[in-house]
Amino acid sequence: MTVVLRAEDYEYIAEGSAHLIAAYHGPESSVLTGKVLRIALEDSAEAGDSEEQFIRSVMMPLVGGKYADPGTPVPCTREFLEALEKRVEPVRKHGKVAHAIDKERPSVLLKKNFSASFGAGSWCLELKPKYYLTARSRLLPPELSEKYRTAFFEMLFDRGAVGAYNPADLLSGDRVRIARAVRELWENGHKWLKVFKDGKAFSSRADIEAQIPSAILLEEGILAMEMNKELSDNIQNIQTKEYVDSYGAKLILDELLRRFNSDRGAIEEKLWNMYMNPEAMTSLPWELVAYETSAQANEQSSNESFTKAKEGLSELDDQTLLGFIAEYMIAAVAKDLSIMICLKQDETGAWQRSVNVVDLGVKGLDKVDEWFTRDSELTRKFKT
Ligand SMILES: O=P(O)(O)O[C@@H]1[C@@H](OP(=O)(O)O)[C@H](OP(=O)(O)O)[C@H](O)[C@H](OP(=O)(O)O)[C@H]1OP(=O)(O)O
Numbered sequence: 001m002t003v004v005l006r007a008e009d010y011e012y013i014a015e016g017s018a019h020l021i022a023a024y025h026g027p028e029s030s031v032l033t034g035k036v037l038r039i040a041l042e043d044s045a046e047a048g049d050s051e052e053q054f055i056r057s058v059m060m061p062l063v064g065g066k067y068a069d070p071g072t073p074v075p076c077t078r079e080f081l082e083a084l085e086k087r088v089e090p091v092r093k094h095g096k097v098a099h100a101i102d103k104e105r106p107s108v109l110l111k112k113n114f115s116a117s118f119g120a121g122s123w124c125l126e127l128k129p130k131y132y133l134t135a136r137s138r139l140l141p142p143e144l145s146e147k148y149r150t151a152f153f154e155m156l157f158d159r160g161a162v163g164a165y166n167p168a169d170l171l172s173g174d175r176v177r178i179a180r181a182v183r184e185l186w187e188n189g190h191k192w193l194k195v196f197k198d199g200k201a202f203s204s205r206a207d208i209e210a211q212i213p214s215a216i217l218l219e220e221g222i223l224a225m226e227m228n229k230e231l232s233d234n235i236q237n238i239q240t241k242e243y244v245d246s247y248g249a250k251l252i253l254d255e256l257l258r259r260f261n262s263d264r265g266a267i268e269e270k271l272w273n274m275y276m277n278p279e280a281m282t283s284l285p286w287e288l289v290a291y292e293t294s295a296q297a298n299e300q301s302s303n304e305s306f307t308k309a310k311e312g313l314s315e316l317d318d319q320t321l322l323g324f325i326a327e328y329m330i331a332a333v334a335k336d337l338s339i340m341i342c343l344k345q346d347e348t349g350a351w352q353r354s355v356n357v358v359d360l361g362v363k364g365l366d367k368v369d370e371w372f373t374r375d376s377e378l379t380r381k382f383k384t
């Protein structure tokens with residue numbers, strides 16, 4: 001699709017470590033009104049086109065097609081990206097790492113603006129239902145067996161990071177539990193709950209309260225989550241399926257690197273073929289799945305099952321190993337997605353509500369080492 005993009009028509013919404021999102025505020029346009037641009041930052045792994053394909057083929061069937069928008073790639077010029085960078089620079093709130101806009105990209109993604117689905121007067125609550133994953137495989141050494149019982153967020157909670165927030169509450173479909181999770185994030189001022197008005201993020205809870213009582217806003221958000229239990233169930237299913245954990249993923253990746261002469265590019269390419277043919281994905285064979293927690297209580301049996309599973313890796317074919325990695329990478333996307341709850345009160349006082357999901361882009365294989373190191377350290381530190 002070809003459209004004329006002008007930097008002066010765009011306002012900054014937000015950014016992560018890989019993309020910057022800018023909303024259209026220009027003259028009425030059948031193509032651009034109500035849309036955002038998702039613009040790659042330097043060092044972001046994926047290109048716009050492949051992200052759109054990944055979201056369409058892999059993530060939309062999993063989260064539910066009506067909740068997501070894969071976007072449409074549109075060509076852009078270097079001049080546009082330079083002008084846009086100049087325009088948004090003074091208001092940018094960088095992610096964990098600050099990156100410039102990647103001016104070499106030939107296209108950007110045009111997507112629905114889920115922070116302002118109802119136009120002017122829209123409020124939006126952005127919730128990140130992080131971190132559900134618990135280990136499910138025998139490819140976890142016995143010394144890290146705490147992971148069989150403990151979800152990632154609980155380990156962080158133990159370090160005082162997120163109060164009593166529990167993503168299982170947020171995704172439960174039960175109003176009381178959802179309220180507990182949402183209020184916890186609100187009261188802790190945690191970044192996994194952000195608020196936007198007309199597509200602009202607030203920088204403090206006090207600024208929000210000055211415009212609307214938080215009790216009203218949160219209540220509407222909680223109700224929207226309760227009414228969209230189907231989405232919660234879908235996200236929960238992806239986050240809690242039987243995956244290898246980061247330790248298992250690293251072992252499998254190392255095995256694949258040996259087979260493909262240490263070429264991550266070749267593995268990523270094969271993985272990509274798999275993403276585009278999801279029916280080719282296999283499920284974890286029972287030999288690699290643990291589940292019986294009694295085995296964990298018995299250290300000898302646990303040691304044996306780990307050694308056996310680890311040795312067994314070399315006997316599994318490439319397709320099976322790639323299938324484990326593909327499913328693990330998909331779970332990693334699901335643990336980092338955002339739910340955008342858009343709300344608007346009409347003249348009669350009634351609220352309109354829409355619930356959508358963003359940040360469904362594919363993650364690069366180079367992340368596995370980072371996740372492995374962090375998970376292992378966190379698990380070892382937990383309860384010490
Ligand atoms: O590593 P985590 O769990 O802290 O999550 C990162 C996020 O941190 P946060 O949830 O805000 O604490 C981080 O969010 P911010 O940039 O801090 O807003 C990103 O979402 C990052 O994903 P990616 O590397 O850009 O694909 C996320 O990284 P991965 O999901 O790739 O690990």
Ligand SMILES: Nc1ncnc2c1ncn2[C@@H]1O[C@H](COP(=O)(O)OP(=O)(O)OP(=O)(O)O)[C@@H](O)[C@H]1O
Nearest residue numbers: 014015016017018019021111112113114115358359
């Ligand atoms: N379609 C959208 N409509 C409105 N706002 C959006 C949309 N997509 C993303 N955003 C906002 O922009 C932020 C950054 O987008 P996103 O998370 O997709 O960036 P990223 O850099 O790829 O990811 P990460 O946060 O994982 O680094 C989101 O947290 C959300 O606040």
